[in-house]
Amino acid sequence: MAAARTQAFRAAFAALRAGGLNRGLRARAQGLGVILTLHHVRPWRARDFAPNRLLEIEPAFLDQALAGARKLGFDFVSLDEAWRRTLTGVSYRPFLHVTFDDGYRDVRDHALPILERHGAPATLFVASRFAEQDADIWWLELEEAIARSRRIYMDLGRGEAVLPTATARQKQAAWNAVYWRLRSGSEEHLRAEVRRLGRAAGVDPLSFARELCMDWNELKEVARHPLIAIGAHTVTHPMLAKHPDDVARAEMADSREAIRRKLGLEAAHFAYPVGDRSAAGPRDYALAAELGFTTAVTTRPGHIHRSHAATPTALPRVSLNGHFQTAAALDALLAGTPFLLMRMLKRGRA
Structure with a gap:
């Protein structure tokens, strides 16, 4: 699902540029x-x-x-x-x-x-x-826990489930399920569950701040x-x-x-x-x-x-999103076209 969404956005950025909409709508959108x-x-x-x-x-x-x-x-x-x-x-x-x-x-x-x-x-x-x-960076800890594991255990709302994480595709599927499930609940629960998964995989929760942050x-x-x-x-x-x-x-x-x-x-x-x-x-x-x-x-x-x-x-x-490092995406974002179209869509729904 995430990959399909990314591809859809890339296609939309390309279409906006190819159709001249960024140039045509810039005065109104920007x-x-x-x-x-x-x-x-x-x-x-x-x-x-x-x-x-x-x-x-x-x-x-x-x-x-x-x-x-x-x-x-x-x-x-x-x-x-x-x-x-x-x-x-x-x-x-x-x-x-x-x-x-x-x-x-x-x-x-x-x-x-x-x-x-x-x-x-x-x-x-x-x-x-x-x-x-001396603080955890939980989204990196979760990524590393899944990266190191061949399977993880998580209650996704119907009791504890076993999620296979042996392959890159399985790891991405597990991430999609776990990340959004945890994001929808309390932050205390999110951090506790990430800490549990990280501990099971041998992840040092403080390593990311030490290695990455000034x-x-x-x-x-x-x-x-x-x-x-x-x-x-x-x-x-x-x-x-x-x-x-x-x-x-x-x-x-x-x-x-x-x-x-x-x-x-x-x-x-x-x-x-x-x-x-x-x-x-x-x-x-x-x-x-x-x-x-x-x-x-x-x-x-x-x-x-x-x-x-x-x-x-x-x-x-x-x-500036790492999935959209293209001239077409940059052209659309600086023109403001996607945001104008989203506003128009919301008004239409209303």
Whole structure:
């Protein structure tokens, strides 16, 4: 199912470009600007089972994306400047800002030289316990647990089931079943089940933060770069909407305080972990405003429009997805065509 969905999106991006719809609808579809979402930027390590590939792009594609955006007339701006243009409702050329979630080391090693080449400012949204390197990154732990196993045991709603995971196809099928089942429930249950599967497969849950995330000393060095700003991304990377008010508030406030204490910086901007409607909602947008963040960004897809001046803590972003590293996808996303068509479809259904 996941592979079929990916193929359908690729075909749609290709059709939009081939039919000239991106060019024809750009004036109507494109907003004031775009905030891009990225996670990993690194050379691709070929493997048959890679369910988190959507969270990584290759350096060449980031280079292509920024070159393409510049050719289309985008201004590369800071998040402060993007927000200023949103407030005024005026951007004589569309703006673009790059954001990286979680604080991975490959952003420094592979993305930063590309940002320098294009003069593109970026915000690194840091989960403070990732920087402490003592937190689990559960989606990577789940991937590794399935990768190491020949079978896993999981209650999918009808009692404990045995899921074969000997082949890459079986591993992907197990991931699809387990991931979405766990995502639909409480985060406590999700993390407990991932920890159980990881323990059975001999996975060290803290190894991913140690191996992949910049520590505070590395972040301090990166934060000195004139193109880089640091934003807050909670303490432990929870899906905030699944937690009570006091937990959500503490996750947001304490991550900003850790950045202030460790880096001597005031994090004016915030990114919701996971960031879709299941992970961040109106309660969380209100908390971000109450805590005084200038903006907070979701992963809900879309361009920034004048109307977003009224919702500074619920801003959309455009994801550069590892499954869609093509010129056709880039053309559509920067034009805003898919988001216009989705809005039209929703209005039609209504």
